[in-house]
Amino acid sequence: MSKPILEVRDLKVSFKMHAGEVQAVRGVSFDLNKGETIAIVGESGCGKSVTAQTIMRLVPTPPSFIKSGAIVFDGKTDIVKLNEKQMEKVRGNEMGMIFQDPMTSLNPTMTIGAQITEGVIKHEKVSKSAAWKRAVELLSLVGMSNPEQRVHQFPHELSGGMRQRVMIALALACNPKLLIADEPTTALDVTIQAQIIDLLRDIQKKTDTSIILITHDLGVVAEIAQRVIVMYAGKVVEQGTLDEIFYESRHPYTWGLLKSVPRLDSDRNSELESIPGSPPDLYAPPVGCAFAARCPYAMKICKEQDPGHFHISDSHSAACWLNHEDAPKVGRPVGAGGHANG
Template identity: 80%
Template sequence: MAKPVLEVKDLRVSFKMYAGEVQAVRGVSFNLNKGEVLAIVGESGCGKSVTAQTLMRLVPTPPSYIKEGSSILFDGKLEITELTEKKMEQVRGAEIGMIFQDPMTSLNPTMTIGAQISEGILKHQKVGKTEAMKRATELLTLVGMSNPEERVHQYPHELSGGMRQRVMIAIALACNPKLLIADEPTTALDVTIQAQIVDLLRDIQKKTDTSIIIITHDLGVVAEIAHRVLVMYAGKVVEQGPLNDIFYNPRHPYTWGLLRSVPRLDSDNSKELESIPGSPPDLYAPPVGCAFAARCPYAMEICKEKDPAHFDVSDNHSSACWLMHPDAPKVEPPVGIGGHAHG
């Protein structure tokens, strides 16, 4: 069995703030295999973007710090948490590429598209400017840009939002990274362009066999592209498993809530979409028990007192919920849960 491209163990990231410590990521563990697309989902503030940015050490330190005992092993040999900033600069772009959520603020308005794509190539690969520019044009072709020879000489303001996002993807792919992290890559785009960007990422993954982590709160995007899903809540992973298991056989009440808040094409849409009542806990003082207990209709006494371990549903599907305990009352998922993904 090949080694995973990425092994994250007990990742804890906190922010030192005036009022105390915000525990943004609280013991996240997962592996990512070569050529796999992993989606990390959850509502705003659950820690998914901090997790993604910590993988590239992009969260400003201070106020953030990675806590003792956290491990991010990349490519079987690089312990990301221990690398100097200088060494990280060699990894970013060359080994791990990142697509940020807002292409307008991430691109430099004073530089041409070609210059921005070739910047990473010139930094990490031993090639001249002409060769780098040629590669930039090829990358624009790869990401489905029309007239790439002209586009390389244009500036970001001359492109539409969807085109700018394609440029961001080209920059992230410039040095053939082993891992691509896409942080909410479709948030700022309209629905038709979103679909094109998701198709594009899927094509690129097939052509280049790159491993991809996609951070999103959009389960429609997840159903289209992911092989495996990590559901995060209040800085922790509450459920993880293959795409079909999470969509067809979810076992955590928070995952049920997420799935019920998504419109379905195959059901009676006269019913109102359900939202999850309440709001996520304050991560200055996280609850001692299950963080979801206060919002969970199935919460028992133990949920408020003790944080659940991960219970195995199957070999590669687990849920951190006391309902999975053999002594817990049997609870059926709400009506309409399961059956709306296609792998």
């Protein structure tokens, strides 16, 4: 098997604040293969966006700092060790990012064409006319109508879906090997969301680009991802293939996320379940399992000792004491991605 395009190893990222150190990312590890899409899911504040932005080295330093870990890109470059000048050659060229809100990410004073050509000229050292032609081609690739006219328009002249297509074109401008999409469909209506997901899938087939999708929308995950990483309180609590996470999940937090999604096969009068309680304070993370205070299955050991990862299969692991051979047998609840095991 070929070497992964991205290897994240024991990544720890903190923010130095007046009140102390916020431990936003606490030992995250995962791999991404060429041409693969992985989704990183979890509720707000779980560390998924910080992880993605650290890979691109976009988190402001200070107040953030990388405590430890490695981010090996393309088998040779440790992103953590690069200075800003070296990172500029990677960012936008070999890695692209689609941001959550295109209206605040695009420059309102520049035309769409000028924003796309800026990166092409910088990284590929081509003429202005060649870069402009490339901008038209990119807008056509992402499904924009009349791309020859769109390049002369400003962001405020476009709809939300069109601006998101421009963001994708910007991210693809230099044919990156890795594309990070941070909540790319959050501000869009359902019809446009489906179009953007179809677009990402189509582009991946054409370019063999690897994609990291950051989202809290499990419906979007089911449409595009091959593997899923579930994060909670700055840690990976479960990871596996799409089917393993949706139908064979082994962590109570994952069950809670799945039960909070509307299902077509459930009683239409039944209420959606929420996960009670609040995430822990990352100024002083708990000693044991971070989810223990909100977990209906928590045992004494959960509050005293971190479980580490139990390997369920070659592709599936979960950080939960319930997977220990001596733990009580708990079946997956009905509604948590399938039928109960019980």
